[in-house]
Amino acid sequence: MMKKFFVAIWTVLSLASCKEEMDFDYHTVAPIDVIEAYLTQDGLDIQVTQTTDMECTTLPQQVDALVTLTDQDGQAIDPDSTAVPGQTYTLQVQVGDRTYSSTAQMCRPATIESATLTWDDGKTDRLFCTLQIQDVQGEENHYCFRMFRNGEVYKWGVFTDKGYEDGIIERNISCMSRDTYEDNKPEDQHKILHDGDQLRVEVLTIDQHSYDYLYSLSLSKRQSYNPICNFEGGCLGYFIAGGAVSVELVFHDNE
Amino acid sequence: MTSKHFLLTLLALPAMAGMAQVQDSTNMIKREFSLDEVVVSSQSANQRVNMAKLGEQKIDLLQLNHIPSLFGEKDIFRSLQLLPGVKSEGEASSGFQVRGGTSSQNQILLDKTTLYQAGHLMGLFSTFNDDAITNATLYKGMIPAQYGGATSSVLTVDTRPGDMYEYHYGGTLGLLSAKVFAEGPIKEDVSSFLITARRSYADMFMQSGDLKDSKFHFYDINARVDWRLSSKDRLAFSVLNGKDVLGMDDMMDMDWSNTSLSGRWMHYFSDNMMSTFTTYYSSFDNEMGMEAMGMDYDQNGFIRHMGANYTWQWFQTPRLKWNAGLQSDHTWLRSAEWTVGNTTERDQNNAWEHSAWVDTEWKPLTSLTLSAGVRGSVFAPEDHKTYVTVEPRFSTSWKVTSNHSFKMGYSNTSQNIHAIMSNATSMPFNRYTMSSDVVKPQRANQFSLGYTGKTDNEHYDFSVEGYYKFTNNVYDYCDGKNHRSDIHMDNIILGGDSRAYGVEFQAHKNNGRLTGWVSYTLSWVENQIEGINGGNWYTASNDRRHDLSVVAIYLINRKWDVSTSWKYNTGQALTAPSGKYRLTDGWQYYYAERNGYRAPDYHRLGISFNRTAVHDRYTSKWSFGLYNVYGQSNPFMILFEDDSTKPTGVKATKISLLKFIPSVSYSIKF
Known part of the structure; x- marks a missing residue:
C-alpha cells in the first residue's frame, strides 16, 4: 500500500516536469x-x-x-x-x-588497436562504439575523433591521454539509446544508425591549440558562448592539422 | 517523463547555496509552547521604523510556518525569496540572490560557522530544518562590521536551545521527508538539550523497477546543548551534519555534505556589558565518481574553516552602544582534485585571516541615530600575496515623526572565497578559489537611501529603499572554458566589475485575521569583464527588471488558516544565438551578445491550508498545499537544438519543472 502511495507521488512529480517547443524571437546579425x-x-x-x-x-x-x-x-x-x-x-x-x-x-598519428560496436544492455541500454587507441609514445597528446556514417560526420569529440600516458586509451562513443533506435522517430534520424550503415572512425592527433578550440566548440551550445578564436581576423571556424588514422565498421541490427 | 528520467534530470542539474537566545536590545524573544515553538516577534512595524540600519531583515519564523511551500517543506530560503531585493536563483533552487549579487556572494552563518551550498537535492531545499532554528536575520544593506567575507549579504541563523524546564518531542511526516525532534532539561534550570533529525525517504521505495540500485536521499541532524554555569555565564555547543547522496547503479555517485561545530561561552560582565567567545569548525565536502563510457573518473573538493571569534558588547548608555571583536580563521580550500586513470591533479590552498572590528550606534537626539563601524582584515594565503583590507560603513536614521523615518547608509565589504559558477544556478559541484596572486579580493561599495513609515495603529507599514552597489573583482569563466577545463582556477577565470542598482518597495499588513505583505523590486545588474562580450558592459544573468511578491495569510478560525503567495518576475537574462553556421556534425550557433535575450516572465501561485488542533497533551497540525496552482510552465532551462524536421533545421525548447505540486504533511508535538 505504501509503495503504491509512493509510486503515485513519484508519478505526480514526474508529470510536473515537461519539455516543450517554444517560439523564440531571434535577433539578426550581419553574416560572418x-x-x-x-x-x-x-x-x-x-x-x-x-x-x-x-x-x-x-x-x-x-x-x-x-x-x-x-x-x-x-x-x-x-x-x-x-x-x-x-x-x-x-x-x-x-x-x-x-x-x-x-x-x-602536424602531430604524429596514434594507432587504433580496436573498434567495436556493442549494446550496453545492463546499465545504460545504449549502443557504444568502443575505441582502443595506443597513445603516441613520449609526448603529451591531444586527440580528436570523428565518426562518419555513410560519409557524413555522425559523432565527434576530443580527449587527451591524461591518466593513460603511453598506454592504451579506451573511449566509448555513445551512439544512440535503444529507445531512440526502436522508436525510430523522423526527428531522431540524425541520431539513429540503420542496418548496413557504413561507419568510419577517424582519430586525429592534434596540437594543444586545436584541442582547446574543439573543446570550447563542444561546450559552445551547452554553455551559450562562442568557441575561442582559432583564426586571426575575426572569422568563425578552425584549422586543424592532424595525423589521422581510421577504421571502418558496419552496423547490423543484430549487433 | 519516467521516474528514471526525473532522477536523471536531478543528476544532470550541475551541467545545466550566544546562543540562539542571546537577547540584545533589539531582539526580544517570546516563547510559546505550540507547534510554532520560538516566535521571533522582533520586527514589529514600530521596530522597522526605529531601526537605524538599512537593509536588515529579520525572518519571522511564525510566518514561515504558514507560507505555501514546495512539497510541504518549510524552507527559510524560499521565504527569503519573497522579500524585496531578494531573488530566487531559479525554479529548482532555494538559492537566493541579494541586490544584484550572486548566491556565492552571500555568507550563510549557522551559530557563527560558515556554510556553503546550504541546500539539499541540488539546492531544491535549504539545509535548515525549521524545527532546529530560532533567529534568522538577513543583512542585505549595511552589514554589521562583526561579519566579514561577503560582498552581497549575510544571513545569520541560530540553532534553537532546548527547553530547560519541560520535555517536548514530536515529528512531521511529509511527502518527501520525515523529521523528528526532542528537547528538554538535562538538569532543570541549568542545562538543556535539543536534537532534530530529518531524512528523505524516497529511496526506501526504489527497490525495484527503473530506480533499482539508485541512491537518492538526504539527511540532516542538528543538536544543541546549553549550560547555565552561573548567573553570568552560559555555554552552548551546537552541531549540524547534513548530507546528500545521489547515484545511478554503479555508474555514478555523487554526494556533498555540510558539517558545522560551534562552541560558545557567553559572559555577562554587568547588566550592560557582555562578551561571547566562539570557537568553530565547518566543512563543506563534495565528491563525485563516474565509471562509464570508458571513463574512470573521481573528483572531490572541500572548504573547511576553523577559528575563534571574540565579541564584546557594551550598552554604555541607553543612547550609545558598542560592539567590538577579534576573529582568527584558518581556511583549507580544495578547489578540486581529479583522478583520471593513473593521474591525480589537485588545486588546493590554505589561508589565515585575522580580523578586528568595532561598531557603534549613537543616538545624539531622540529622532536621530548614527551608526558607524569599521572592519580590518589581513588575509594571508600560503605562497601568495597577503591582502589587507579596511572596510568602513556608516548609516543614519532620522525619525521625522513617531511614524516616519528616513535612512541612508554606505558600506564597504570584501570577500576572499570566490565561487565560480558555470550556470546562473549554484550547484554543489561549483568550483571555489581563494584570493591569490592572480585572484584579487572582491570589494563592494554600496550606497543606500530609504524611508519607513507606519500607520498610527501599526496595522500597516511601508518602506522604500534605493541602492547602488559597485563591486570590483568579480570572476567568471573565460569564454570556451568551464570548471573541467583546467585544474588550476587561475588559468580559466577572468575578473571584472559589477554594478547593481534599484529600488525596493514593501508594504505590510500586520494585524487582524488577514496579514501579509507586498514587495516589489525594480533593479538592474550589469557586469564588465575584459575578454567577455568584447569587454563591454553586459546584463548579468541574475538581472530581473521587475520582481513582485504578494503574501497573504488568513486565519479562518482557531483551527484553520489559509495562505497564498504569488510571485512574478521578469524573465532571466540569457544568451541565445543570433545566427547559425555549419561545422562538423551539424549546426553551430553564433552568439552576438552575452545575455542579450530574456526568458519568458516567471509567475506562480501557491496556496496552503493548515489545520492546527490543540489537545491536552499534544498539538497536531495538518498542512495541505499546492505549489504553482495554475500550472504555469515557467522556464527552468531554454535549449536550442538541431531538428532536421524543421525547415530551419533548429528549434528552441523550454524545460519546465514544478507544475501543480501538491503536498500534505502531518506534524505532532508533545
Whole structure:
C-alpha cells in the first residue's frame, strides 16, 4: 500500500516536469565568414561558408576564397601534398577584402588497436562504439575523433591521454539509446544508425591549440558562448592539422 | 517523463547555496509552547521604523510556518525569496540572490560557522530544518562590521536551545521527508538539550523497477546543548551534519555534505556589558565518481574553516552602544582534485585571516541615530600575496515623526572565497578559489537611501529603499572554458566589475485575521569583464527588471488558516544565438551578445491550508498545499537544438519543472 502511495507521488512529480517547443524571437546579425579546414597526411580539406539567420531555411553556400598554405619556413605548400609530422603550417584565407590566418602543428598519428560496436544492455541500454587507441609514445597528446556514417560526420569529440600516458586509451562513443533506435522517430534520424550503415572512425592527433578550440566548440551550445578564436581576423571556424588514422565498421541490427 | 528520467534530470542539474537566545536590545524573544515553538516577534512595524540600519531583515519564523511551500517543506530560503531585493536563483533552487549579487556572494552563518551550498537535492531545499532554528536575520544593506567575507549579504541563523524546564518531542511526516525532534532539561534550570533529525525517504521505495540500485536521499541532524554555569555565564555547543547522496547503479555517485561545530561561552560582565567567545569548525565536502563510457573518473573538493571569534558588547548608555571583536580563521580550500586513470591533479590552498572590528550606534537626539563601524582584515594565503583590507560603513536614521523615518547608509565589504559558477544556478559541484596572486579580493561599495513609515495603529507599514552597489573583482569563466577545463582556477577565470542598482518597495499588513505583505523590486545588474562580450558592459544573468511578491495569510478560525503567495518576475537574462553556421556534425550557433535575450516572465501561485488542533497533551497540525496552482510552465532551462524536421533545421525548447505540486504533511508535538 505504501509503495503504491509512493509510486503515485513519484508519478505526480514526474508529470510536473515537461519539455516543450517554444517560439523564440531571434535577433539578426550581419553574416560572418566561417572556415573549416583539416590538414592530414592526405592533404587539405577546406570549406568556407557564412553564418545565416536562425530562421533561414537554406543551407549555407560555399563562398569564393583564396587559400594559401605555408610551412614553418614560410614556403607555400601545395594543399594536396602530404603534411609532415612535426611541421607547423599556416593557413591564410582571403574572402573578398577580408583575410584570416591560423597556425597548427602536424602531430604524429596514434594507432587504433580496436573498434567495436556493442549494446550496453545492463546499465545504460545504449549502443557504444568502443575505441582502443595506443597513445603516441613520449609526448603529451591531444586527440580528436570523428565518426562518419555513410560519409557524413555522425559523432565527434576530443580527449587527451591524461591518466593513460603511453598506454592504451579506451573511449566509448555513445551512439544512440535503444529507445531512440526502436522508436525510430523522423526527428531522431540524425541520431539513429540503420542496418548496413557504413561507419568510419577517424582519430586525429592534434596540437594543444586545436584541442582547446574543439573543446570550447563542444561546450559552445551547452554553455551559450562562442568557441575561442582559432583564426586571426575575426572569422568563425578552425584549422586543424592532424595525423589521422581510421577504421571502418558496419552496423547490423543484430549487433 | 519516467521516474528514471526525473532522477536523471536531478543528476544532470550541475551541467545545466550566544546562543540562539542571546537577547540584545533589539531582539526580544517570546516563547510559546505550540507547534510554532520560538516566535521571533522582533520586527514589529514600530521596530522597522526605529531601526537605524538599512537593509536588515529579520525572518519571522511564525510566518514561515504558514507560507505555501514546495512539497510541504518549510524552507527559510524560499521565504527569503519573497522579500524585496531578494531573488530566487531559479525554479529548482532555494538559492537566493541579494541586490544584484550572486548566491556565492552571500555568507550563510549557522551559530557563527560558515556554510556553503546550504541546500539539499541540488539546492531544491535549504539545509535548515525549521524545527532546529530560532533567529534568522538577513543583512542585505549595511552589514554589521562583526561579519566579514561577503560582498552581497549575510544571513545569520541560530540553532534553537532546548527547553530547560519541560520535555517536548514530536515529528512531521511529509511527502518527501520525515523529521523528528526532542528537547528538554538535562538538569532543570541549568542545562538543556535539543536534537532534530530529518531524512528523505524516497529511496526506501526504489527497490525495484527503473530506480533499482539508485541512491537518492538526504539527511540532516542538528543538536544543541546549553549550560547555565552561573548567573553570568552560559555555554552552548551546537552541531549540524547534513548530507546528500545521489547515484545511478554503479555508474555514478555523487554526494556533498555540510558539517558545522560551534562552541560558545557567553559572559555577562554587568547588566550592560557582555562578551561571547566562539570557537568553530565547518566543512563543506563534495565528491563525485563516474565509471562509464570508458571513463574512470573521481573528483572531490572541500572548504573547511576553523577559528575563534571574540565579541564584546557594551550598552554604555541607553543612547550609545558598542560592539567590538577579534576573529582568527584558518581556511583549507580544495578547489578540486581529479583522478583520471593513473593521474591525480589537485588545486588546493590554505589561508589565515585575522580580523578586528568595532561598531557603534549613537543616538545624539531622540529622532536621530548614527551608526558607524569599521572592519580590518589581513588575509594571508600560503605562497601568495597577503591582502589587507579596511572596510568602513556608516548609516543614519532620522525619525521625522513617531511614524516616519528616513535612512541612508554606505558600506564597504570584501570577500576572499570566490565561487565560480558555470550556470546562473549554484550547484554543489561549483568550483571555489581563494584570493591569490592572480585572484584579487572582491570589494563592494554600496550606497543606500530609504524611508519607513507606519500607520498610527501599526496595522500597516511601508518602506522604500534605493541602492547602488559597485563591486570590483568579480570572476567568471573565460569564454570556451568551464570548471573541467583546467585544474588550476587561475588559468580559466577572468575578473571584472559589477554594478547593481534599484529600488525596493514593501508594504505590510500586520494585524487582524488577514496579514501579509507586498514587495516589489525594480533593479538592474550589469557586469564588465575584459575578454567577455568584447569587454563591454553586459546584463548579468541574475538581472530581473521587475520582481513582485504578494503574501497573504488568513486565519479562518482557531483551527484553520489559509495562505497564498504569488510571485512574478521578469524573465532571466540569457544568451541565445543570433545566427547559425555549419561545422562538423551539424549546426553551430553564433552568439552576438552575452545575455542579450530574456526568458519568458516567471509567475506562480501557491496556496496552503493548515489545520492546527490543540489537545491536552499534544498539538497536531495538518498542512495541505499546492505549489504553482495554475500550472504555469515557467522556464527552468531554454535549449536550442538541431531538428532536421524543421525547415530551419533548429528549434528552441523550454524545460519546465514544478507544475501543480501538491503536498500534505502531518506534524505532532508533545
